[in-house]
Amino acid sequence: MIYFDNAATTYPKPEVVYQAVNKCMREYCANPGRSGHKLSMEAGRVVLEARELLAELFGTKRSDNIIFGLNATDALNTAIKGLSNKGDHIITTSMEHNSVLRPLKQLESQEIETTIVRCSETGELNLAELEANIKSNTKMIITTHASNVTGTLMPIKEIGEIARRRKLLYIIDTAQTAGTYKLNVSDINVDVLTFTGHKGLMGPQGVGGFYIREGVALRQMREGGTGSSSDSLIQPEILPDKFESGTPNTPGIAGLAAGLKFIKEIGIEQIRKHEEEITSYFLKQLSEIDDIMVYGPQNMLKQAPVVALNIKTKTSAEVSFILDNQFDIATRPGLHCAPLAHQTIGTKGQGAVRFSFGYFNTVDEIDEAIRALKAIAKEECF
Numbered sequence: 352m353i354y355f356d357n358a359a360t361t362y363p364k365p366e367v368v369y370q371a372v373n374k375c376m377r378e379y380c381a382n383p384g385r386s387g388h389k390l391s392m393e394a395g396r397v398v399l400e401a402r403e404l405l406a407e408l409f410g411t412k413r414s415d416n417i418i419f420g421l422n423a424t425d426a427l428n429t430a431i432k433g434l435s436n437k438g439d440h441i442i443t444t445s446m447e448h449n450s451v452l453r454p455l456k457q458l459e460s461q462e463i464e465t466t467i468v469r470c471s472e473t474g475e476l477n478l479a480e481l482e483a484n485i486k487s488n489t490k491m492i493i494t495t496h497a498s499n500v501t502g503t504l505m506p507i508k509e510i511g512e513i514a515r516r517r518k519l520l521y522i523i524d525t526a527q528t529a530g531t532y533k534l535n536v537s538d539i540n541v542d543v544l545t546f547t548g549h550k551g552l553m554g555p556q557g558v559g560g561f562y563i564r565e566g567v568a569l570r571q572m573r574e575g576g577t578g579s580s581s582d583s584l585i586q587p588e589i590l591p592d593k594f595e596s597g598t599p600n601t602p603g604i605a606g607l608a609a610g611l612k613f614i615k616e617i618g619i620e621q622i623r624k625h626e627e628e629i630t631s632y633f634l635k636q637l638s639e640i641d642d643i644m645v646y647g648p649q650n651m652l653k654q655a656p657v658v659a660l661n662i663k664t665k666t667s668a669e670v671s672f673i674l675d676n677q678f679d680i681a682t683r684p685g686l687h688c689a690p691l692a693h694q695t696i697g698t699k700g701q702g703a704v705r706f707s708f709g710y711f712n713t714v715d716e717i718d719e720a721i722r723a724l725k726a727i728a729k730e731e732c733f
C-alpha cells in the first residue's frame with residue numbers, strides 16, 4: 352500500500368512512537384498528576400516532557416501555556432467559543448476547515464457576526480481585503496496556516512501584524528503545518544495557536560491542543576477534576592489546569608512526545624525539504640499529463656505538501672476508488688471537510704482527489720502514482 356493521505360493522519364509513524372505508546376500502556380499508564388505513587392509520577396513526567404517539547408517547538412519557554420485536548424477541532428472550539436461574546440464580529444477565510452467554519456456558524460445563533468473573506472482560485476488570501484473587513488466590533492481573526500485542500504499557505508506573520516495594529520485577537524490553526532514548518536510564537540503575533548497530534552507531529556490520534564499567549568482571557572469549555580486545588584468547587588485559573596479537566600490521553604501524549612523527539616532529531620527543516628522535494632517532483636510530473644487538472648498554487652514557496660487534482664470530468668470518488676482498488680494507493684476524494692475551499696477553487700460539485708505527502712513517502716512511490724494517474728486518464732482502468 353502506498354499511503355498518500357497524510358493530511359488526514361500521517362502513517363506510518365516513526366517506530367519510536369509505537370514503542371512509546373506500548374511502553375506507556377504496559378509499564379506506567381497510571382493517572383498523571385493525581386496520585387503520588389511512582390507510576391502516577393512517571394505518567395506525569397511524560398506528560399510534562401511532551402508539554403516541554405511542544406513549548407520548544409513553538410518557540411516559547413512557557414510550557415504551562417501548552418494545553419492538551421483531543422485534537423485540533425477540540426482546541427478550535429475552545430478558542431473560538433471561549434473568546435467570543437454577543438455582539439462580536441469575527442473574520443475568517445474561505446479556505447478554512449469545518450472545525451473553524453462550523454463553530455462560527457453555530458455562534459451566529461448567539462448574535463455573533465462573522466465575515467468569510469473569499470480567497471483567490473488558488474486559495475490565496477488578499478491581505479488588503481482582510482483588513483478592509485475589520486469593523487469597530489471586530490474581535491478576532493482566525494485562519495489556517497495551510498489549506499487542507501490545496502496546501503495554500505496563509506501569510507500568518509502579516510495577518511498577525513494586522514491583528515496587532517488593529518488590536519484584534521489572532522487564532523491560527525496549524526493542523527496542516529505543525530511539525531513541518533517552523534512556528535515561533537515569539538516571531539508571530541498569535542494569541543491562540545491550535546495543533547493536532549496525529550498529522551505532522553507524528554503522534555497517535557486522540558491528542559491535540561493549543562498554545563495560549565499569557566494573559567489572553569479565554570473561558571474554559573468544561574470544569575472538573577484537575578488534581579489541583581481539590582478543596583475548591585471553583586475551577587482553578589492556573590494553566591494548564593484551567594483547560595485540562597479530567598484524565599488525559601496519557602498513551603497518546605506519550606506517543607506524541609516520541610513523535611516530537613523524532614522530529615527534533617531529524618530536524619524540521621530536513622523534514623520539510625524532503626516533503627517539498629517529493630511534492631514538487633509530483634507537480635512537475637503532473638504538468639506533463641493531459642486531462643489532469645491541478646488546483647492550488649503549484650509552487651512550494653506557497654504551499655504545504657498537499658495536492659488536489661481531478662481527471663477530466665470523473666468524480667473524485669471514482670478516481671480515488673480506482674487508485675485504492677487497482678493500484679493500492681490511498682488518497683482522499685470529496686470535499687475534505689472544507690466546502691467553502693472547494694467553492695473557492697471551483698470543485699464544489701466534483702470534489703477533488705487529494706494527495707498529501709509525509710516524511711516516509713519516496714520518489715518511487717510518486718512514480719507509481721503518476722503511472723496510475725496516466726492509466727486512469729487514458730481510460731485503461733475501469
Ligand SMILES: Cc1ncc(COP(=O)(O)O)c(C=O)c1O
Pocket residue numbers: 358359422423424425448450495497498499524526527547548559
Ligand atoms: C486545516 C485543518 N484544520 C483542522 C483540522 C481538524 O483536525 P482534527 O481532525 O485533528 O481535529 C484538520 C483536519 O484535517 C485540518 O486539515
